[in-house]
Amino acid sequence: MSSKGTFESLKNDDVQYDILREIGNIGAGNATTALAQLINSKIDMTVPKVELLTFPELADVVGSAEKLVVGILINLSGDIDGMMMFMLDYSAAHYLVNCIIGKEKENMEAFTEMDFSALKEIGNIIAGAYLSALSALMNLKIIESIPYMAIDMAGAVLSVPAIAFGELGDRALLIQSEFGQSDNNVKGFFILIPTEESYGKIMSSLGV
Amino acid sequence: MIKVGMADLNICSSPDAITTLGLGSCVGIILYDPILKIAGLAHIMLPDSTQIRSNENVAKFADTGIETLLKQLIQKGAQRSRMIAKIAGGAQMFAFSAENAMLSIGKKNVIATKKKLSELGIRIIAEDTGDSYGRTIEFYPETGQLLIKAVGKEPKII
Numbered sequence: 481m482s483s484k485g486t487f488e489s490l491k492n493d494d495v496q497y498d499i500l501r502e503i504g505n506i507g508a509g510n511a512t513t514a515l516a517q518l519i520n521s522k523i524d525m526t527v528p529k530v531e532l533l534t535f536p537e538l539a540d541v542v543g544s545a546e547k548l549v550v551g552i553l554i555n556l557s558g559d560i561d562g563m564m565m566f567m568l569d570y571s572a573a574h575y576l577v578n579c580i581i582g583k584e585k586e587n588m589e590a591f592t593e594m595d596f597s598a599l600k601e602i603g604n605i606i607a608g609a610y611l612s613a614l615s616a617l618m619n620l621k622i623i624e625s626i627p628y629m630a631i632d633m634a635g636a637v638l639s640v641p642a643i644a645f646g647e648l649g650d651r652a653l654l655i656q657s658e659f660g661q662s663d664n665n666v667k668g669f670f671i672l673i674p675t676e677e678s679y680g681k682i683m684s685s686l687g688v
Numbered sequence: 689m690i691k692v693g694m695a696d697l698n699i700c701s702s703p704d705a706i707t708t709l710g711l712g713s714c715v716g717i718i719l720y721d722p723i724l725k726i727a728g729l730a731h732i733m734l735p736d737s738t739q740i741r742s743n744e745n746v747a748k749f750a751d752t753g754i755e756t757l758l759k760q761l762i763q764k765g766a767q768r769s770r771m772i773a774k775i776a777g778g779a780q781m782f783a784f785s786a787e788n789a790m791l792s793i794g795k796k797n798v799i800a801t802k803k804k805l806s807e808l809g810i811r812i813i814a815e816d817t818g819d820s821y822g823r824t825i826e827f828y829p830e831t832g833q834l835l836i837k838a839v840g841k842e843p844k845i846i
Contacts, residue, residue: 534695535694535748537693538694539693539710544709545709545710546709546710546824548839553782628783630820632710632712632781632821633709633710633839635710635712636710636712636713636779636781637712637781637822638710639694639711639713639714639781639822640712640713640781640782642695642714643733646740650695650742650744650745
């Protein structure tokens with residue numbers, strides 16, 4: 481295997497980082513548009529962060545390991561192996577569900593079964609928008625699992641991808657985009673974590 | 689308060705305390721010498737270093753993590769014969785389908801932890817493992833108490 485497209489080669493290569501940021505931009509751009517359409521409201525996103533992280537660093541990527549979040553996880557297979565995580569602040573998840581189901585916007589009562597399935601479906605639509613943009617860009621086939629959901633501390637939720645990647649190495653590549661509204665009602669992250677092998681495939685599909 | 693991250697370990701003496709935040713399917717292992725009031729905490733991610741090719745980070749695995757932690761405590765004067773353990777974590781965070789190997793990784797971590805401790809002759813005097821929620825743990829060598837915090841639950845001491 482050529483040195484390009486390995487995590488080792490990524491360390492000091494700004495070009496590869498730029499490409500990954502652009503991938504994050506395209507995926508998250510499409511996903512943010514889908515999310516904005518769902519709730520019929522404008523949503524902004526930040527420039528994606530690309531980081532090669534060790535596991536002690538991973539739990540803090542969304543701020544604090546103890547922050548209460550709703551995490552929707554999708555396993556990826558096909559040409560790209562890895563995971564996609566759609567992570568919402570707890571209050572943002574409530575706001576989204578309220579918008580979609582038509583409850584009072586400020587309603588913060590415990591989630592119902594119907595809320596759960598709405599959240600999973602939101603995750604499905606958003607992650608699908610993210611991944612279909614990537615798939616078209618790279619001309620690679622990405623197969624998505626059904627969405628799995630957990631509501632807990634960010635560190636505990638992130639332990640699941642961490643363990644999956646811990647079997648393969650001591651670092652994980654995160655392409656992370658933050659989105660939000662100016663009034664802070666909706667706030668969260670898209671996180672794409674490809675395996676190292678898939679990272680190589682992404683790079684070579686783009687001719688790097 | 690000394691903070692231990694994922695796939696990491698450290699030791700701590702009274703009056704200091706040691707913590708790890710947001711344990712999910714990982715397991716937090718406390719080894720404690722109650723006479724010297726010194727303790728170690730390992731936050732392990734995987735059960736068995738011999739099953740994995742990339743195993744340089746000893747703190748990532750139950751087997752090598754516990755061994756290393758024990759060694760470090762003994763270097764600080766702790767006595768193996770007095771050593772006791774408390775463990776927490778090993779939850780199943782997502783309801784994966786049965787054919788998925790991640791299904792029982794939390795459980796596997798707990799089983800491997802107990803097996804290693806039993807091999808080393810270290811008694812587990814308290815545990816809070818399994819179920820489907822994350823835990824933050826804090827250990828106080830002064831009292832030997834392990835405080836466990838979880839979302840929407842009363843903190844408890846084991």
